[in-house]
Amino acid sequence: MVADNIIDKMKNIFQNRQLVLATKHKKEQVMIPLLEGQLGVACRVVENFDTDSLGTFTGEVERQHDALTTLRMKCLHAMDITSCDLGVASEGSFGPHPSIFLLPADDELVIFIDKKNNLEIIVRELSVECNFDGQEIKNEQQLADFAEKMKFPSHGIILRNAENGTKKIVKGIQDWDILRTTFHEVIEEFGAVFAETDMRAMNNPTRMKVIGIAMEKLVEKIQSLCPQCQTPGFGITKAKAGLPCQLCGSATQSALCHEYTCTQCHYETELKFPHHKETEDPMYCNFCNP
Numbered sequence: 001m002v003a004d005n006i007i008d009k010m011k012n013i014f015q016n017r018q019l020v021l022a023t024k025h026k027k028e029q030v031m032i033p034l035l036e037g038q039l040g041v042a043c044r045v046v047e048n049f050d051t052d053s054l055g056t057f058t059g060e061v062e063r064q065h066d067a068l069t070t071l072r073m074k075c076l077h078a079m080d081i082t083s084c085d086l087g088v089a090s091e092g093s094f095g096p097h098p099s100i101f102l103l104p105a106d107d108e109l110v111i112f113i114d115k116k117n118n119l120e121i122i123v124r125e126l127s128v129e130c131n132f133d134g135q136e137i138k139n140e141q142q143l144a145d146f147a148e149k150m151k152f153p154s155h156g157i158i159l160r161n162a163e164n165g166t167k168k169i170v171k172g173i174q175d176w177d178i179l180r181t182t183f184h185e186v187i188e189e190f191g192a193v194f195a196e197t198d199m200r201a202m203n204n205p206t207r208m209k210v211i212g213i214a215m216e217k218l219v220e221k222i223q224s225l226c227p228q229c230q231t232p233g234f235g236i237t238k239a240k241a242g243l244p245c246q247l248c249g250s251a252t253q254s255a256l257c258h259e260y261t262c263t264q265c266h267y268e269t270e271l272k273f274p275h276h277k278e279t280e281d282p283m284y285c286n287f288c289n290p
Contacts, residue, residue: 022078026202134196156203
């Protein structure tokens, strides 16, 4: 439960202000309930901004900048064309998990910008709850096997002429008859078919769930106020490794403490043992388990 003084502070800052969501893929389904319910803002979805112009997952439009820069550009552009001084946007990237290499990962960034109060608050959610995949398909049995693995038809599939090919791309397939018909059309025209997961949020409930988790983290961070100046967004800026091994006492790579910094007044504080444990399991120790 958010403390009453924090709720009052949020009402004073955000209550009834217009906030624009920079999305064309139905992300408002998980964004609006949290933002309106917790911050008291009035959300709207930008109508005339094609976010795909900044890059598509299927490669017709290459992303020209890193994910964070693209995210910020997306949010600010939506705010500019709607004259809103509050905005939220998200940007997803998909590929091998950075430390669990055999698993695909969904790396979601979400940004909150308040021009009136000079606030920019960003959170990240890195999740292995992700069905990102793709393979060349040669027959209907392979197509059916891939579709089942991808949780089709609740999750959409994209068929294209080749991996990274752009001559023929059919997106948003969520019907068995359309999937089979499209497969035969593409293979007849090009002699090959590459199937991949449709990672757009409205066609991928698994990804939508991860975006929802990221939004919960965003709202929680917005509601975290600096102890000194009461500015929203007081969050972790650095994690220091060094939690001692339970067996030998050597420093491990696990977090010993988290540093928090205010972006406005630059107040800093440190929280030791952020995961509520003072030692680490020896299995994570480079000396006990090299």
